Amino acid sequence: MNNNGHLTQDELILFMDRELDKQTAAQAEQHLLQCSDCAKLLRTLKTGSDTYQQYREQVLIPALEVPETGWARLSQQRIKEKRHRWGLGWAAACACGLALSFAYLRWQAQPSAQEVLTRAEAAPEQATGSLLLTTGKERLFRPAVLESGYSEARFQHVRALFVQANYSWENPLSARSFANWRRALPQKEDAVTAIRQQNGRKFYRLQTHTNAGVLQTASLTLQAETYHPTKAKFAFRGEDAIELAEQSEAPKNGLQEVQNVLPPVPAKVEETPATPEDELRVFAALDAMGAEAEEPIDVKLDSEHHTVLVTGIGLGASRRKQIETAIAGLPHTVMHFSAGRSSSEDAVNLPNPDGADESLAFRQSLQDRYGGPRQLQVAADKALDATNGLFARAHLLLLLAREFPPAAESSFPANSAANLLSLRQRHIGAMGYALRQLREDLSPLMTDAASSDVTEPVPRIGVNWQSGIEDLFAATRNLDRLVSRLLSGRYTEQEGKNMLKQLPGEFSKVEVLVRNQSTTESR
Amino acid sequence: MIALNPQPAERTFNLDAEVEQIYRETRGSVCAYLVYLGVSADRSQEVTQEVFLRLYQTMRKGTAIENSRAWLFRVAHNLGAKVRSRERAFRVVAPDWERFAHPADSAESALIDKQRNVRVTAALEDLSPQQRNCLYLRSEGLRYREIAEVMGISQSTVNEFLRRAIARLAEAAHE
Numbered sequence: 001m002n003n004n005g006h007l008t009q010d011e012l013i014l015f016m017d018r019e020l021d022k023q024t025a026a027q028a029e030q031h032l033l034q035c036s037d038c039a040k041l042l043r044t045l046k047t048g049s050d051t052y053q054q055y056r057e058q059v060l061i062p063a064l065e066v067p068e069t070g071w072a073r074l075s076q077q078r079i080k081e082k083r084h085r086w087g088l089g090w091a092a093a094c095a096c097g098l099a100l101s102f103a104y105l106r107w108q109a110q111p112s113a114q115e116v117l118t119r120a121e122a123a124p125e126q127a128t129g130s131l132l133l134t135t136g137k138e139r140l141f142r143p144a145v146l147e148s149g150y151s152e153a154r155f156q157h158v159r160a161l162f163v164q165a166n167y168s169w170e171n172p173l174s175a176r177s178f179a180n181w182r183r184a185l186p187q188k189e190d191a192v193t194a195i196r197q198q199n200g201r202k203f204y205r206l207q208t209h210t211n212a213g214v215l216q217t218a219s220l221t222l223q224a225e226t227y228h229p230t231k232a233k234f235a236f237r238g239e240d241a242i243e244l245a246e247q248s249e250a251p252k253n254g255l256q257e258v259q260n261v262l263p264p265v266p267a268k269v270e271e272t273p274a275t276p277e278d279e280l281r282v283f284a285a286l287d288a289m290g291a292e293a294e295e296p297i298d299v300k301l302d303s304e305h306h307t308v309l310v311t312g313i314g315l316g317a318s319r320r321k322q323i324e325t326a327i328a329g330l331p332h333t334v335m336h337f338s339a340g341r342s343s344s345e346d347a348v349n350l351p352n353p354d355g356a357d358e359s360l361a362f363r364q365s366l367q368d369r370y371g372g373p374r375q376l377q378v379a380a381d382k383a384l385d386a387t388n389g390l391f392a393r394a395h396l397l398l399l400l401a402r403e404f405p406p407a408a409e410s411s412f413p414a415n416s417a418a419n420l421l422s423l424r425q426r427h428i429g430a431m432g433y434a435l436r437q438l439r440e441d442l443s444p445l446m447t448d449a450a451s452s453d454v455t456e457p458v459p460r461i462g463v464n465w466q467s468g469i470e471d472l473f474a475a476t477r478n479l480d481r482l483v484s485r486l487l488s489g490r491y492t493e494q495e496g497k498n499m500l501k502q503l504p505g506e507f508s509k510v511e512v513l514v515r516n517q518s519t520t521e522s523r
Numbered sequence: 524m525i526a527l528n529p530q531p532a533e534r535t536f537n538l539d540a541e542v543e544q545i546y547r548e549t550r551g552s553v554c555a556y557l558v559y560l561g562v563s564a565d566r567s568q569e570v571t572q573e574v575f576l577r578l579y580q581t582m583r584k585g586t587a588i589e590n591s592r593a594w595l596f597r598v599a600h601n602l603g604a605k606v607r608s609r610e611r612a613f614r615v616v617a618p619d620w621e622r623f624a625h626p627a628d629s630a631e632s633a634l635i636d637k638q639r640n641v642r643v644t645a646a647l648e649d650l651s652p653q654q655r656n657c658l659y660l661r662s663e664g665l666r667y668r669e670i671a672e673v674m675g676i677s678q679s680t681v682n683e684f685l686r687r688a689i690a691r692l693a694e695a696a697h698e
Contacts, residue, residue, distance in 0.1 A: 009686055009690060013682075013685060013686050014682065017667070019666070019667050047693055047697065048689045048691070048694070048696055049693075050696075051692050051695065051696040052658055052688075052692050055647075064555050064558040064559055114548060115547075118548050118592075119664060122592055227664070
């Protein structure tokens with residue numbers, strides 16, 4: 001602290017980076033809840049930190065032009081021989097627009113389960129706050145990290161399950177705990193799903209399934225930027241699913257007390273005036289759950305009515321639930337949500353982060369088509385990866401078409417023209433391959449309309465390849481959105497049926513446009 | 524069943540698999556860091572290979588490496604500095620942020636991004652190379668203690684470098 005009793009910049013940055021020791025961090029946190037000046041400065045510094053992160057991802061890393069190809073497998077033999085020298089072949093491949101390609105592909109690339117977990121393990125852990133534990137029967141609060149000796153009778157059964165599964169009950173919402181459990185499994189299957197929320201925030205959901213042990217499936221949802229875990233789900237053999245969600249603050253009545261909130265009990269509004277501290281707690285809770293300034297959520301101190309009023313306009317049911325969960329238990333807080341404008345258009349882009357569809361019956365019908373929930377999940381992950389890849393390739397082609405219009409291309413010397421052709425061929429070839437894979441993955445869903453049922457006429461490409469790329473990009477984007485929504489979004493049963501009908505047509509459209517591009521390549 | 528005394532062949536196999544896994548997970552980051560330090564793209568692949576060879580050799584000797592990620596960055600930092608000093612000229616990272624706009628960006632948001640990136644670029648240019656390196660390693664997920672080890676400076680110096688850098692970036696973000 002400085003002479004004025006405020007936290008110094010140093011302390012705030014150390015707090016932000018979780019570099020303070022536990023006791024000092026707790027003191028700093030306490031101070032931040034009471035001091036709006038320090039809280040404001042912390043937000044400012046966080047903006048500086050986020051700005052660099054964004055700059056790094058959008059500008060710096062792409063500009064580094066790290067070689068994309070030429071990586072040798074680091075086998076023992078190569079190590080022993082130590083004779084491997086890098087050729088210059090890859091350098092030619094980097095020519096022309098390869099840097100452009102790599103930058104975008106790198107940005108789009110989805111990491112493997114191990115990669116996500118390794119990074120998450122390396123990230124600093126936040127060991128404060130509380131968790132909301134939801135089972136089929138009840139919702140309970142507990143500290144995020146349990147001190148040794150902590151015992152609570154009502155957690156006994158759940159605790160026993162975790163202990164039996166060799167999964168840390170003391171700190172269950174932790175990448176390290178997840179990794180420790182996963183590492184010890186003799187057999188496992190992993191899946192990583194990238195999730196983008198309405199506010200643009202990206203998450204990774206890492207799921208590991210095993211047939212060994214009492215814990216069959218565990219999933220961990222991590223913020224993509226920080227690898228901070230926000231949610232975990234556990235499917236124990238013969239038990240209701242258990243979900244853990246990060247809470248910014250423990251319930252008012254203390255961590256030791258367990259609150260049964262099913263059916264939800266409205267927060268009691270005490271007849272004492274709400275204070276700016278109450279308002280700050282709401283802001284902190286919203287911030288912790290990932291609410292962005294751009295979201296239509298308003299927080300007002302309504303001192304006349306002794307409340308902090310949280311209003312949301314046009315938010316989806318899932319988002320409302322997240323907000324309600326985040327600020328449940330905060331004193332003097334009243335929520336009011338209204339429909340506002342329809343968010344259906346946005347929803348096209350926006351998979352539901354919870355993966356909880358409104359129409360369970362329709363979800364069930366999708367599972368039946370694939371032969372079970374796991375099969376659907378595996379196919380969905382593969383299909384979403386494939387559409388991501390397709391969209392990335394289409395975007396690269398669009399950039400190339402815009403960067404090198406016919407006039408510019410015609411003035412290229414032979415070697416540059418050959419480079420450009422090679423690059424385009426690579427992308428088109430990769431799209432063709434991805435489409436074949438995707439057709440296999442989606443085949444159970446492609447039975448609702450004839451594959452020739454293309455509702456819109458497919459434009460023929462003109463005399464140059466550039467003129468067809470805009471259509472290809474638009475068609476690929478539509479397919480990507482449709483598949484994303486169908487497999488990981490939320491919608492009504494009728495909407496689901498409509499999407500199934502559209503799917504073959506949208507798919508065929510992309511296929512035809514890719515084929516047209518291939519034809520142009522060979523001219 | 525766990526073999527308490529694995530045979531040499533098994534140990535080698537496990538070590539290979541372990542290093543292989545670390546290699547797959549970290550090579551991109553290590554190579555990017557070398558390029559960031561100014562090592563040319565082709566040399567960065569060689570140096571990355573060298574870094575992992577050293578990891579393998581160190582582990583084969585039985586030396587325990589507690590945090591392989593930090594260890595790799597430290598070796599990469601040292602090797603990168605040597606290589607760069609030997610190269611006659613090293614490339615300067617010159618971001619061309621206009622070419623990497625998000626496809627879904629509107630023209631307005633792309634313009635805002637562009638303006639912000641210009642300010643951030645200017646702010647970063649105001650920082651010393653060491654301050655920039657600290658920022659870079661921090662964004663790779665290294666703890667302050669690890670950054671200090673990688674760069675061969677004290678942890679308090681890392682604190683100070685990062686404080687100045689983040690404060691300067693915060694100013695740039697709000698300009």
